[in-house]
Amino acid sequence: MTSFLRYCVGLDISKDTLQACLSVIDQTGRVSVKATTKVVNKPVGFASLLTWVSRHRKLDLSLIYLMESTGVYHEAVAWYLHQQDQSVSILLPNKAKHYLKSLGYKSKNDKIDVQGLSRMGLEQQLPLWSPLSKNLYALRLLTRQHQRLQELKTQSTNQQHALEYSVFDSRFIDKQLTKLVSVYEAQIDALETAIKELIDEDPILKPRIERLIAIKGLALLSVAVLVAETNGFEGFTNQRHLVSYAGYDVVENQSGNHSGKTRISKKGNSRLRRILHMPAFNAVRFNEPTCKALYDRVYERTHIKMKAYVAVQKRLLLMAYALWRHEVKYDPEYLANRAEKDKKIVPTSGTTQDQVAEAELSYL
Structure with missing residues (x-):
């Protein structure tokens, strides 16, 4: 039977x-x-x-x-x-x-x-879904509305700039655009206040997000977007899945004697890449140890600043994922200390999957 x-x-x-x-x-x-x-x-x-x-x-x-x-x-x-x-x-x-x-x-x-x-x-033995907090959905609505208003504000200021240097200007349109920009700024400020209040009132989200803000370059809004767009990093069993979801996975273009450009796929959540753009600049500017060393290393190898900054964006994403997943405080010197320890360890067997995962975090 x-x-x-x-x-x-x-x-x-x-x-x-x-x-x-x-x-x-x-x-x-x-x-x-x-x-x-x-x-x-x-x-x-x-x-x-x-x-x-x-x-x-x-x-x-x-x-x-x-x-x-x-x-x-x-x-x-x-x-x-x-x-x-x-x-x-x-x-x-x-x-x-x-x-x-x-x-x-x-x-x-x-x-x-x-x-x-x-x-x-x-x-397959698939992991069960467990919602972290209902506030994640509210946080996502707030952060996406913030992005929309920021884009509308940028559009209006660009129109003002074009109007200023146009042959024929219009005070009426300029006045309307000025009012629009002021409305957008007020609504953006209100949204940022609402995001902060929502996080402060959530006993689960607040301590976890505070750990991520300790990374130089990542501010409250940046972390809020990362957490909201990944649903609290739910469903990502390893770093590769997260990198692919964000569109930072590397695509090669090589066959025989042909060697094309190697680039990131950009097939993923564009909001994650957008929000990590400025934090990558700030992390390098404020000498965040891991990110600054990464930037210098990639720039020295490629002589392309933007490629180095994209590598820093990916690093910030993986650092946030590691801190969130393991619920530990940020240690700026962790990777440097880890490298020193690894130098003293003589490998006795082949590379394991765990070692590959660690290498992915520290490669770029």
């Missing part, structure tokens, strides 16, 4: 609907699809999803819900399931995409995606 091990519900989420697939795996590793359905992406649909699952869940086995982090559309159902004491796992989209490719799927549609997710949840 076949013995089954556990269930998984894969969820493919769009703005309006949830495509669900319930699958089960047996002791031989064979995955069977038990049922599929589609519900609306609203609380009434979430309730009907639980009813549907209980109706088709014939055996008392463990159950997990697996979904991708699709913008903001997955958040409501993830919170609902978590509040109903259900096990939830959330994947970065590129992980599911590469898994489906490994299965040999050439077509792509909702049915294939949701079956692939349910199969992935059964065949």
Whole structure:
């Protein structure tokens, strides 16, 4: 008699609907699809999803819900399931995409995606999702609104500059632009105050964010954006995933005798790269030990300042991730002390994955 091990519900989420697939795996590793359905992406649909699952869940086995982090559309159902004491796992989209490719799927549609997710949840031991704080979502709304207003302010000041040097000027338009800039500045100040108050009132976020602010170059707003856009670094199991998510992963262009430019992919969250632009300049300017040494090393090798600053941006991101993940205070001399210790250690075997991960943090 076949013995089954556990269930998984894969969820493919769009703005309006949830495509669900319930699958089960047996002791031989064979995955069977038990049922599929589609519900609306609203609380009434979430309730009907639980009813549907209980109706088709014939055996008392463990159950997990697996979904991708699709913008903001997955958040409501993830919170609902978590509040109903259900096990939830959330994947970065590129992980599911590469898994489906490994299965040999050439077509792509909702049915294939949701079956692939349910199969992935059964065949792999995925980490469970646990929301750090509801304030992270409020923080993300505030920081994104701050960015929008900052962009509008910059646009208006650029228009003023162009008008000033134009052949034909207009006092009326200049007056309107001046008023707009003052309105944007007032709203930006109000948003920065709201961000600070939200962090101060959260006993979980406040101490963690204070550790990151200790890094020279990273201010409160920069750290708030990093934390909000990565959802408290939730779902990133290693540095490579975070680097890829931010678009700092390196893309080579080389084949045979051809050797093109090596650059970062920029296929990731552009808000992370945008907010790290000025902190990288400040970290070098204020002689943050690790970042300054990195900048000098890369600039000496490439003679390209911006490439060195991009390397510093990546370093700041990884430093913030390490401090957040391990919940330790920032030590400016940590890497220097670590390098001295490593010189005294004679390796006795091949390089391990842990050593590779450490090397990635200290390479640039």
